[in-house]
Amino acid sequence: MNIKLGILGATGKVGSELLKLLENWPESKLTLSVPPVLFGTEKSAGKKILFKNQELEVKNSIPENFEGLNVLISCANGEVSEKLVPEALRRGVKLVVDTDSFYRMDPDVPLVTIGVNDEDLDWHKGIIAGPNCSxxxxxxxxxxxxxxxxxxxxxxxxxxxxxxxxxxxxxxxxxxxxxxxxxxxxxxxxxxxxxxxxxxxxxxxxxxxxxxxxxxxxxxxxxxxxxxxxxxxxxxxxxxxxxxxxxxxxxxxxxxxxxxxxxxxxxxxxxxxxxxxxxxxxxxxxxxxxxxxxxxxxxxxxxxxxxxxxxxxxxxxxxxxxLMIGAALNALRIAEVAAQRHKIWSKGKKET
Ligand SMILES: NC(=O)c1ccc[n+]([C@@H]2O[C@H](COP(=O)([O-])OP(=O)(O)OC[C@H]3O[C@@H](n4cnc5c(N)ncnc54)[C@H](OP(=O)(O)O)[C@@H]3O)[C@@H](O)[C@H]2O)c1
Structure with a gap:
């Protein structure tokens, strides 16, 4: 599976944990076709972050920069999720995993902790939220x-x-x-x-x-x-x-x-x-x-x-x-399990 992953909020605490996890994540579980694309504020744009001995440049989080991605993990904040998640979906991203609270209680968005309700991944319509850390x-x-x-x-x-x-x-x-x-x-x-x-x-x-x-x-x-x-x-x-x-x-x-x-x-x-x-x-x-x-x-x-x-x-x-179970690890596992269940490209219907 050809995953082109973006991380929105890559310079923050959850973003850095995600990158650490990804460095050692078994390829058999989540195959990235290219290194992750990193996004931060305008202030962080241009900053270099070392990932698997490669310097990745942080990009400004403007909608055009989401072109070409198919999975985005959003770990910035609620305002950013509200504004940029729909933009990412409009630009062809198939699945956004959002660690923030903005979409969590939306009845059209599954809220998932892996190991608790994995089956809810199946009815996502483009966004899957992860819960609050506590x-x-x-x-x-x-x-x-x-x-x-x-x-x-x-x-x-x-x-x-x-x-x-x-x-x-x-x-x-x-x-x-x-x-x-x-x-x-x-x-x-x-x-x-x-x-x-x-x-x-x-x-x-x-x-x-x-x-x-x-x-x-x-x-x-x-x-x-x-x-x-x-x-x-x-x-x-x-x-x-x-x-x-x-x-x-x-x-x-x-x-x-x-x-x-x-x-x-x-x-x-x-x-x-x-x-x-x-x-x-x-x-x-x-x-x-x-x-x-x-x-x-x-x-x-x-x-x-x-x-x-x-x-x-x-x-x-x-x-x-x-930072792990409450955010980064759960987000990565959501992407992994959605890929294993073939739910990144096909969007399901919520069972009533
Ligand atoms: N910390 C936890 O335990 C935890 C647990 C569950 C969920 N979460 C959720 O995860 C998200 C991130 O939390 P965190 O603890 O990592 O916060 P953080 O350390 O403050 O990092 C915030 C990140 O968002 C970026 N950002 C802020 N405003 C932005 C904007 N306007 N456009 C683009 N990027 C922007 C920041 O970029 P710059 O570095 O460029 O400012 C930084 O990369 C939050 O939504 C939080 O609710 C956190």
């Missing part, structure tokens, strides 16, 4: 439990790293940390707060993205509605509190799940262990943390225990590299 790692163990025991209710609290907000947020955390230590005042970072009004360093911020009229943040809302969409459970009882913590890479989640059917701890661990994409930490003395998972592919699940306070309930601790 949803992507949550939905994998939820899918495994849902399939085996049925989900009744989910309560999730996230501990999200700053890389979830891109490379500028990572730079800000590092700058704030350095200057706080140098000045000896751990809260004196006014001049280094550019992205959000709160300080990232030495802090825990119970608000990611804007607060909606409901009182939930946009990030919390995304976790709720995207989980329901991917699990095909529009009425699933699920609530979320999303929190930013001063970690560079790796989101963690405390997840309380109430199941419809009774279970034994052994059955649950078997189900989780055998689900694709999950690494289960079932030794009581070890548990996954962001420092263990940066750069790794699976979703790590540990601290699995029975919650005695409610019927058929259990607690889990879920950790993953948000």
């Amino acid at each position: 949803t992507a790692q949550l939905v994998l163990p939820l899918k495994a439990l849902h399939k085996a025991f049925g989900l009744k209710r989910v309560v999730v609290s996230t501990y999200q790293s700053v890389s979830g907000a891109g490379k500028k947020a990572m730079d800000e955390l590092l700058q704030q940390t350095r200057s706080s230590i140098e000045s000896g005042d751990l809260t004196e970072t006014e001049t280094q707060r550019k992205l959000i009004r709160e300080q990232f360093a030495f802090n825990v911020i119970p608000k990611i993205s804007k607060i909606l009229d409901s009182g939930y943040s946009k990030e919390e809302w995304k976790v709720v509605v995207e989980t329901r969409k991917m699990l095909h459970s529009p009425d699933l009882a699920i609530t979320c509190t999303a929190v930013r913590v001063p970690v560079l890479v790796g989101h963690s989640e405390s997840v309380n799940v109430q199941l419809l059917n009774s279970f034994s701890l052994q059955e649950v661990t078997e189900v989780l262990k055998n689900h694709t994409g999950i690494k289960l930490w079932d030794d009581k003395d070890s548990y996954p943390m962001p420092t263990d998972v940066a750069g790794s592919e699976p979703v790590h699940v540990g601290r699995v225990r029975v919650d005695e306070s409610a019927e058929n309930a259990l607690d889990l601790w879920v950790v993953a590299d948000n």
Whole structure:
């Protein structure tokens, strides 16, 4: 299969992870006919990025530059997706994999985490969206439990790293940390707060993205509605509190799940262990943390225990590299699985 891949947002955090993955991606799984074509802002145009010992030049993201591509992974931002994804499709791109939130809840766009709802790829009409990073790692163990025991209710609290907000947020955390230590005042970072009004360093911020009229943040809302969409459970009882913590890479989640059917701890661990994409930490003395998972592919699940306070309930601790499973790896796998299922060139119909 003759794939000419473009990466929109190639100079960002997700874009650089994608390029790293592509350097070692087995050709048998996704054959690119030429090196990927890289796109950034006008400011980055002309910049050179090394890929397999070859210098690739970043192009300006203007619609004409999408001519000749057939697959585009878009990892810039919502405004860019809104404007440029239709332009890419108009210029002959057959499949856009969008990591941003703009198209995720569009009923005509499948929202896919590979290992959860691969079959939804089949009805795409040109765009397939990947979920929010905190949803992507949550939905994998939820899918495994849902399939085996049925989900009744989910309560999730996230501990999200700053890389979830891109490379500028990572730079800000590092700058704030350095200057706080140098000045000896751990809260004196006014001049280094550019992205959000709160300080990232030495802090825990119970608000990611804007607060909606409901009182939930946009990030919390995304976790709720995207989980329901991917699990095909529009009425699933699920609530979320999303929190930013001063970690560079790796989101963690405390997840309380109430199941419809009774279970034994052994059955649950078997189900989780055998689900694709999950690494289960079932030794009581070890548990996954962001420092263990940066750069790794699976979703790590540990601290699995029975919650005695409610019927058929259990607690889990879920950790993953948000740039991988939450964005770059999932996007690449979507393209790969769509190619394997012959769904890049043929667009399907949504089953009703
Ligand atoms: N970070 C995560 O964990 C994560 C997880 C899931 C989904 N996502 C989604 O992935 C996307 C990228 O996130 P990120 O963390 O990689 O952000 P980032 O580090 O801030 O990178 C943003 C990228 O978009 C490019 N860009 C910005 N404005 C543009 C424009 N007007 N035209 C063309 N390119 C433009 C930037 O180019 P320049 O370098 O030239 O400015 C850069 O390459 C976002 O939509 C985000 O919602 C991120």
